[in-house]
Amino acid sequence: MTGDDLxxxxxxxxxxxxxxxxxxxxxxxxxxxxxxxxxxxxFSIPMMYSSRxxxxxxxxxxxxxxxNFIKSGGTFSIEIVKIRGLVLATxxxxxxxxxxxxxxxxxxxxVQDLEEKSDSFMALxxxxxxxxxxxxxxxxxxxxxxxSVIKIDIEDFSVKxxxxxxxxxxxxxxxxxxxxxLECHYSNPTAYGKFSGDLPDFLxxxxxxx
Amino acid sequence: MTGDDLxxxxxxxxxxxxxxxxxxxxxxxxxxxxxxxxxxxxFSIPMMYSSRxxxxxxxxxxxxxxxNFIKSGGTFSIEIVKIRGLVLATxxxxxxxxxxxxxxxxxxxxVQDLEEKSDSFMALxxxxxxxxxxxxxxxxxxxxxxxSVIKIDIEDFSVKxxxxxxxxxxxxxxxxxxxxxLECHYSNPTAYGKFSGDLPDFLxxxxxxx
Numbered sequence: 001m002t003g004d005d006l007x008x009x010x011x012x013x014x015x016x017x018x019x020x021x022x023x024x025x026x027x028x029x030x031x032x033x034x035x036x037x038x039x040x041x042x043f044s045i046p047m048m049y050s051s052r053x054x055x056x057x058x059x060x061x062x063x064x065x066x067x068n069f070i071k072s073g074g075t076f077s078i079e080i081v082k083i084r085g086l087v088l089a090t091x092x093x094x095x096x097x098x099x100x101x102x103x104x105x106x107x108x109x110x111v112q113d114l115e116e117k118s119d120s121f122m123a124l125x126x127x128x129x130x131x132x133x134x135x136x137x138x139x140x141x142x143x144x145x146x147x148s149v150i151k152i153d154i155e156d157f158s159v160k161x162x163x164x165x166x167x168x169x170x171x172x173x174x175x176x177x178x179x180x181x182l183e184c185h186y187s188n189p190t191a192y193g194k195f196s197g198d199l200p201d202f203l204x205x206x207x208x209x210x
Numbered sequence: 211m212t213g214d215d216l217x218x219x220x221x222x223x224x225x226x227x228x229x230x231x232x233x234x235x236x237x238x239x240x241x242x243x244x245x246x247x248x249x250x251x252x253f254s255i256p257m258m259y260s261s262r263x264x265x266x267x268x269x270x271x272x273x274x275x276x277x278n279f280i281k282s283g284g285t286f287s288i289e290i291v292k293i294r295g296l297v298l299a300t301x302x303x304x305x306x307x308x309x310x311x312x313x314x315x316x317x318x319x320x321v322q323d324l325e326e327k328s329d330s331f332m333a334l335x336x337x338x339x340x341x342x343x344x345x346x347x348x349x350x351x352x353x354x355x356x357x358s359v360i361k362i363d364i365e366d367f368s369v370k371x372x373x374x375x376x377x378x379x380x381x382x383x384x385x386x387x388x389x390x391x392l393e394c395h396y397s398n399p400t401a402y403g404k405f406s407g408d409l410p411d412f413l414x415x416x417x418x419x420x
Contacts, residue, residue, distance in 0.1 A: 175403070183395060183398075
């Protein structure tokens, strides 16, 4: 049943069911949406994640409604979406968006091993910036015991990718048509603490104009 | 029932139930996630939208599974998430993210009026870039008849916002702590058509370094 629900019905030429592609997308992103049902209504909530091969790690408070929902065997899915840019056709009806997206389902279990918990935090830090994990105070064993880490082993998934230029039957040669990339970067570091030294190198490396 | 499901349980101090805030977030963004249930599994799918006051317009093919699900009275919700930046504490366990998010539920109905359909496309174009609607070929009546536009009147919602610096009990004064903004912009215009003239002004205005 689940496999069929994940099959891409619209634009099946954009669908990919290759684990390597999924793992690349998991590695390239750090936010996902977790979809779940509450009171018969489907909702989705954004969460940070890290991944290792076909497993996704979510972090949360032991009080979190969503963490407890997953731990207790509730049915959920995970979506990752990266908008790559706009596709502008000469007819507005033919406009599109370039993107990469993945939908995945699997079982979630709580991670008890403190080293595995710690590794999942390290992986998330390294996604943000190499060197961040070593610069800041890493979680102690006691810290790790007070946070919930959920590991999701992906059992089924689909990936959908749209790339390239516009597709329209009768483009107007007198108008500009093509793509714009959407670029995101970190900027404007704003200090809040008492520290008066330079911005650490690992942060400089992820700022615009590095 | 629905109102209770939308109440923010974790960090209730971050919750807002003000229509003005919701309409600002609707106006500031153009991608949402639509959550729905298929084969007993909750999924979410990204879609572009435009809005007018407390209504959201989604565009899709009349063949789209999701459009037909909403038209047929299926239960769904809409989520909008904007990640504003990273919040770096001196202890990794206290890191956070600044964001704005909205969750909304309501009934969806298909728009039949061609002028209202056209207006919803115009609103989406104007979100992307002022002047875009006038530069390109606008949809004809026939085009409009071949696309489905769903109007969702929002009946209940919650907004959640996290802003400002890190919150930690014992910050280490010897380490940099603060926020980084996440900035997104369009760049790298790539022409696909035969048009050899300058990039139109409305596009220049939304590129980085405008």
